[in-house]
Amino acid sequence: MKLPRALQDVRTIEALLTGAEAEAQRAGDDLPGPEHLLLSAFGLPDGTARRAFERLGADPADFRAAVETAHRQALQYVGVTVPDNAGEFPPPPLGGVHRMTAPGQEVFQAAVKLSKATKPSLLRGGHVVAAVCGQEHGTVARALTALGIERSVLAAAAREALADR
Template identity: 35%
Template sequence: MAYRNRLHTSACQTSSWTIPYKESCMFRRIKARLTDMKTISALCLQAEKHALDDHQSEPGAEHFLLSAFDLPDGTAQQVFDQIGARQTAIKPAIKQQYADALRSIGLAPGAIWADGGDTAVRPAQQHLYNASASGQEVLQVLAANRQEHAPLLGAHVIFVIADMRHGVAARALRAMGVDPDLLKSTAEHIAANHAHNAPRQPQM
């Protein structure tokens, strides 16, 4: 993964700082981790809501794509604005992928929910968070690279999904005319700028 905030990491790891500054660095790392945990929690919750809206039992990468725009940092929207893509076009593009999949097996779009809300998928009462294979891939990549983003942003989520070339999210983005390489590089740029411009505590 290419996006990195080396300034923060190198400063905190430099052995020449005084003990109070080292304690400040440790506090910042703990605070950043807690912030990322809250962000992941919010990301997952919103992804699950988007999945339920689509009558899916488990959120996929496409739902994490939508959820990235729900994060308060606003960087997902910045990425789409910069490449000239419309965030409002994502949901219709995703729904079109579902409709095409149903047609491919001889079912009319919406037919499996034609009898009303009783057949819609409801949230499972489980202690562990479940995601589809593509959704798990998003979370695994974000977790594997958590040292490289501080804090976790919507742009990081976009970066990961842009690197996925198969699945509903990838097909929906292609249907929108989005170049995945441009999307990925723009997400990386926005995330790096955000990290560079983020306020840092004064050195002690």
């Protein structure tokens, strides 16, 4: 990998992980998970995550709403009621070492592995989309199901978005 590509990859990774932390904090979660990585990937400048969703006629904003509903339903299942007007949690200061949940780490590692298998080998949002589609359980799977999106179809759309570049 040439130095400019390595720098671009580092910048993308930093933006992805910092964005995932911000998404987790916004939701009141201690650590980012796969859903936060995907929400962060929608904001990456390469646009492949957004394009993958748009290829299916889906709106990334709908995914955010589906994640919030999945979180609320999971809490209600264990007897915790969250009011609809709970609002956003104040973010603690960002910085330092990036940490994630175990499923979040799995998705990040899978996305990096996918990026290394494509040319040019730069991490892009579409890699994150394809990686989260590999998870059968969890918030992302529930949110995609609620939106009527099949993970295998979304993964194919992500690969197409990556190939368009």
